[in-house]
Amino acid sequence: MTLKRKRFFKYTAYTLGILLLLCGGILILFLNSAQFGKLPEGARLERIKQSPNYKNGSFENQSPTALMSSDKSLWQSTWEFLFNDVADLVPEIALPTEKTALASLPPAEDLLVWLGHSSLFLQLDGQRILVDPVLISASPVSFINKPFLGTDRFKPGDIPPIDLLLITHDHWDHLDYHSVVQLRERVKSVVCPLGVGAHLEHWGFHPDIIREVDWGEQFAVDKNITLTALPARHFSGRGLRSNQTLWTAYMLQSSFGNVFLSGDTGYDTHFKAIKQQFAQIDLAVIENGQYNEDWKYIHLLPQDLTKAIDDLQPTLFMTIHHSKFALGRHPWYEPLEKIADAAIAKKLPLLTPKIGDVLYLRDTTQTFTRWWEAAEK
Structure with missing residues (x-):
């Protein structure tokens, strides 16, 4: 590999690394923005731990409950959710509503x-x-x-x-x-x-x-x-x-x-x-x-x-x-x-x-x- 090509790959890797760090930093800042709220801690968390509905570090339903109930992989379910066409998913006209005072x-x-x-x-x-x-x-x-x-x-x-x-x-x-x-x-x-x-x-x-x-x-x-x-x-x-x-x-x-x-x-x-x-x-x-x-x-x-x-x-x-x-x-x-x-x-x-x-x-x-x-x- 020539010196010129080595420098090109080094520069490209360096640039990608900087971009990934920037993207990661932006994501971290976004996930820590106020609208995401705050997890319970201190006395609030101690009260939560006393709840009979809180087990192994999280709340549970009364019956075992899987969030995803199909045999599809997470990727397949996500792809279908995002990209499969659904007829009339959204109304084409404004829905009738009332603006009550x-x-x-x-x-x-x-x-x-x-x-x-x-x-x-x-x-x-x-x-x-x-x-x-x-x-x-x-x-x-x-x-x-x-x-x-x-x-x-x-x-x-x-x-x-x-x-x-x-x-x-x-x-x-x-x-x-x-x-x-x-x-x-x-x-x-x-x-x-x-x-x-x-x-x-x-x-x-x-x-x-x-x-x-x-x-x-x-x-x-x-x-x-x-x-x-x-x-x-x-x-x-x-x-x-x-x-x-x-x-x-x-x-x-x-x-x-x-x-x-x-x-x-x-x-x-x-x-x-x-x-x-x-x-x-x-x-x-x-x-x-x-x-x-x-x-x-x-x-x-x-x-x-x-x-x-x-x-x-x-x-x-x-x-x-x-x-x-x-x-x-x-x-x-x-x-x-x-x-x-x-x-x-x-x-x-x-x-x-x-x-x-x-x-x-x-x-x-x-x-x-x-x-x-x-x-x-």
């Missing part, structure tokens, strides 16, 4: 407004409750998981002062750093699963307003509302380490009745156990969408959703986790279409409000349309 709603009225995906605005017994507000971004980079046209009507500035912020788990599509930071000064108190408070404190929430809960914990929110944290079958994590924080469902008991919030969950025996614990479930709000056979244990497939409804036997139910982001590999309208058809066939008490509709919880005459059909094609 939340601050103008009568404070004494018990009601619910779906803000898109899994974000909810609730009023119960005069308390304003906000659930999983993802109003700006569902991912660490803005160009991924962009909302469907027409579904981002509600921004943090549209949210009135909140008595209780409820977080079900720390995934990006349920805990939006940008949203909660903007809402921080308008939030009176926070309830979240074990460990999630570390993120919130890192983002400037005062520790005195944060209450972290384990499955089975119950306490009075105020004199009229009792909250119970309940199991879900899912996982957690915002960065490279999974299951360092818990995921949860909630039951809100109020003068209206019992309102069940499923959080993200796959099907398991916990639905029957919840029904045994709460004989009356007046409204169930259950995840529906972003499912895939490849991860069938951590999200509800359509047939699992109907099994969950059969187990819970709610007086009324509605579904969320659909119609805003394409996180699963199914037509955007399929979750609603399938549960609406099942509701007719099995006489299930389904409500189908669109984003921004006001569901008046005590109004037994209120009805909603199959609004998604106008935007299917």
